[in-house]
Amino acid sequence: GAVVSQHPSRVICKSGTSVKIECRSLDFQATTMFWYRQFPKQSLMLMATSNEGSKATYEQGVEKDKFLINHASLTLSTLTVTSAHPEDSSFYICSALGGHGYTFGSGTRLTVV
Amino acid sequence: EDQVTQSPEALRLQEGESSSLNCSYTVSGLRGLFWYRQDPGKGPEFLFTLYSAGEEKEKERLKATLTKKESFLHITAPKPEDSATYLCASRRGSQGNLIFGKGTKLSVKP
Numbered sequence: 001g002a003v004v005s006q007h008p009s010r011v012i013c014k015s016g017t018s019v020k021i022e023c024r025s026l027d028f029q030a031t032t033m034f035w036y037r038q039f040p041k042q043s044l045m046l047m048a049t050s051n052e053g054s055k056a057t058y059e060q061g062v063e064k065d066k067f068l069i070n071h072a073s074l075t076l077s078t079l080t081v082t083s084a085h086p087e088d089s090s091f092y093i094c095s096a097l098g099g100h101g102y103t104f105g106s107g108t109r110l111t112v113v
Numbered sequence: 114e115d116q117v118t119q120s121p122e123a124l125r126l127q128e129g130e131s132s133s134l135n136c137s138y139t140v141s142g143l144r145g146l147f148w149y150r151q152d153p154g155k156g157p158e159f160l161f162t163l164y165s166a167g168e169e170k171e172k173e174r175l176k177a178t179l180t181k182k183e184s185f186l187h188i189t190a191p192k193p194e195d196s197a198t199y200l201c202a203s204r205r206g207s208q209g210n211l212i213f214g215k216g217t218k219l220s221v222k223p
Contacts, residue, residue, distance in 0.1 A: 006156070034210055043117075043200070043213040044157070093156050095211075102147070102211060104156035 002028050004096050006105025013084055013112055021079045021108045023094030028103075029074035030096035035067075038091045038107075050077050084112040115140040119201050119214035126221050129190045134217045136201030137183040145204040146184045147211060148177050150197045157200055160186075191221045 003026040013019050023033060032051050036044040048064075050056040050071035058064045066088075068080040077096075081088055089112045094105040120135045138146065145164055149157035161170045163179035170177050174195065176187040186199055198218045202211040 004156075032209065036213075041215070043215040044202075044211075046210050046212075049210055091154075095156075097209065101159065101162060103159070104149075107154065107156045109154065 002100035002103040004103045004105045010109045018082045023077045025075045025096040028098040032097040033077040034095040036093045086112045117214040123218045131189045134186040138203045140203040147202040149200040193221045196221045
């Protein structure tokens with residue numbers, strides 16, 4: 001079956017630093033990748049949609065300069081949280097769309113201290 | 114506005130006690146109703162996709178059904194390992210992204 005690898009699974013960073021999260025489709029090519037954010041006891045909130053080789057489309061209210069998304073190949077998308085602050089602490093999940101439908105990564109727990 | 118609403122928020126069952134989870138949706142141009150299972154600290158794991166009213170799909174103790182306004186996830190004789198949060202999502206016709214409900218947290222006690 002389709003597998004999406006997301007790294008790191010957990011990261012703690014200092015306020016003001018940047019953190020990069022990787023999302024790889026291991027056995028399929030993903031034309032589109034999605035990045036979600038999930039708060040405790042809340043649903044997954046779509047942050048942005050990225051297509052290989054083009055600029056990401058951000059949802060209303062998501063700062064594109066703060067959450068940089070790069071989708072350089074059909075198997076890799078990255079989310080960089082720039083100048084992180086404690087309010088950016090959350091669970092970030094990527095999803096890749098391929099022939100099997102939507103496959104999700106295992107998520108990244110970001111804690112900004 | 115497109116919305117997906119799940120109920121109940123939490124459900125506690127005894128092992129073997131069957132029940133149903135509800136997902137109601139108001140989405141224009143629906144192109145699929147999805148069910149996922151999510152364990153704590155993990156990403157969603159795919160269960161089912163339903164496309165048209167009247168469609169049903171089964172997998173072990175789970176059965177998903179779809180009407181024009183809602184979907185149900187029926188759990189027959191659940192086991193403790195079925196404990197998880199079950200997420201429902203709809204796909205927008207034009208954009209392709211999924212809109213998620215808040216989920217139902219299921220706890221099955223032995």
